[in-house]
Amino acid sequence: MKALIIGGGGFVGPYLAKHLTEDLGYTVTVTKTEKETLNLDGVGIANLNILDKEQIKELLVNEEPDYVFHLAAQSSVAYSWKNPSLTIDVNVKGCANLLDVLRELEKKPRVLLIGSGEEYGHIKSSECPIVEDNTVRPGNIYAATKACQNMLGKIYADAYGLDVIMVRAFNHIGPNQLPMFVVADFCKQVADIEKGIQPPVIKVGNLSAKRDFTDVRDVVKAYALLVMNGRRGETYNVGTGNAVSIQEILDRIVSMSECEIKVEVDSAKLRPVDVPIIEPDITKIVDEVGWHPEIDLNETLKETLTYWRSK
Ligand SMILES: Nc1nc2c(ncn2[C@@H]2O[C@H](COP(=O)(O)OP(=O)(O)O[C@H]3O[C@H](CO)[C@@H](O)[C@H](O)[C@@H]3O)[C@@H](O)[C@H]2O)c(=O)[nH]1
Structure with missing residues (x-):
């Protein structure tokens, strides 16, 4: 083909x-x-x-x-x-x-x-x-x-x-994504804090939104x-069918580091509108083409953090 x-x-x-x-x-x-x-x-x-x-x-x-x-x-x-x-x-x-x-x-x-x-x-x-x-x-x-x-x-x-x-x-999400997206952004910041090129404060936007990763x-x-x-x-x-809050994504990534990290909301990262939750029903794709997501969220977060540590 x-x-x-x-x-x-x-x-x-x-x-x-x-x-x-x-x-x-x-x-x-x-x-x-x-x-x-x-x-x-x-x-x-x-x-x-x-x-x-x-x-x-x-x-x-x-x-x-x-x-x-x-x-x-x-x-x-x-x-x-x-x-x-x-x-x-x-x-x-x-x-x-x-x-x-x-x-x-x-x-x-x-x-x-x-x-x-x-x-x-x-x-x-x-x-x-x-x-x-x-x-x-x-x-x-x-x-x-x-x-x-x-x-x-x-x-x-x-x-x-x-x-x-x-x-x-x-x-x-995954390794090699630009840090304008939330998971890459948080992983890059944590890696930069570990390298000592960013003070131990992670800048975040809206943590209450729920998205499916x-x-x-x-x-x-x-x-x-x-x-x-x-x-x-x-x-x-x-999608996976399960939305998680950005707060949870942040907590999981920060917990993968040994560093003491403070969290600070950066108003420049807040959007004029950010819808509260987007969560899919994936029955159609599962039933019709037999697709299932296989890689666990924590595994992807870990690999993405490892990627940014190596940069
Ligand atoms: N980027 C970013 N987002 C943050 C941050 N803090 C909180 N967020 C919140 O994290 C959520 C995800 O933001 P992004 O990773 O920038 O992605 P997105 O706006 O949801 O869009 C992505 O997903 C869409 C599908 O749902 C895609 O269509 C789109 O191309 C993109 O990949 C949003 O609710 C955003 O407000 C931050 O520091 N940076």
Whole structure:
């Protein structure tokens, strides 16, 4: 099988490429932006600007993939408050460009669009854990763009018969994630405190939020199973099904260190809106493609801390 990973220069792309090539024997090409550097064994690399429809077309015509994984995104909720236009351009326009190119192709691949658990937004307590056909009420700009992407995917599947599957991925974590995301951020700070390059005070944002954290290596297995066995035009939650508070994440990471660490709320890390809980029901993906997350949260936190200690 031939797979194309669009937007593979970030956190998830290299893990997905490794799984597809090493575990499943696929031939894989990964796209990255011109600015990114990427070296992956046994994987083709191409530059792609998702805002340039002609570039997308040329790539797809040349590659003729069986599967396309659309990972290209501005993926930070925090940054989307600071740069709404860029977030809308990359996440909505980029996706629309891809779908429109696919419509024009003779040999149409199957496509996985990576959305977010954030799309559900303001979840009522009676709706938790949340199922895929629940109303979405996005609480931030990033979430709104991902909800829009999901709607575009469904429209293109229904109207033009495109073989599109939509994912709502919940928080995923592991070594090599940028420290703009909470687990990498806390692990980096603890490692910096241990190295003596940060005073023994960890700066945090909103600790009361509850989110569902899955190891990125489990997440990419879900993506592969969905692209192989998911149903056209359907949306699937990808998470563990158990939300934990950010306070608990902090406590677990701090308890892995010998250092005495104080906690200080940094107002710059608080968001204009931060929905209290996002927790998925994962029955659909479990029943339909047989995916289960396997890696324990503590194991992932430990490995992520070890990664930052080695930096
Ligand atoms: N980043 C960060 N977040 C903090 C901090 N302190 C508390 N938080 C809280 O920790 C939660 C998780 O924040 P992030 O790790 O930045 O991720 P996110 O906003 O939930 O978005 C991630 O998950 C989505 C799926 O649920 C993804 O779609 C998205 O791309 C991203 O990976 C949020 O409630 C945030 O307010 C901090 O110091 N840094």
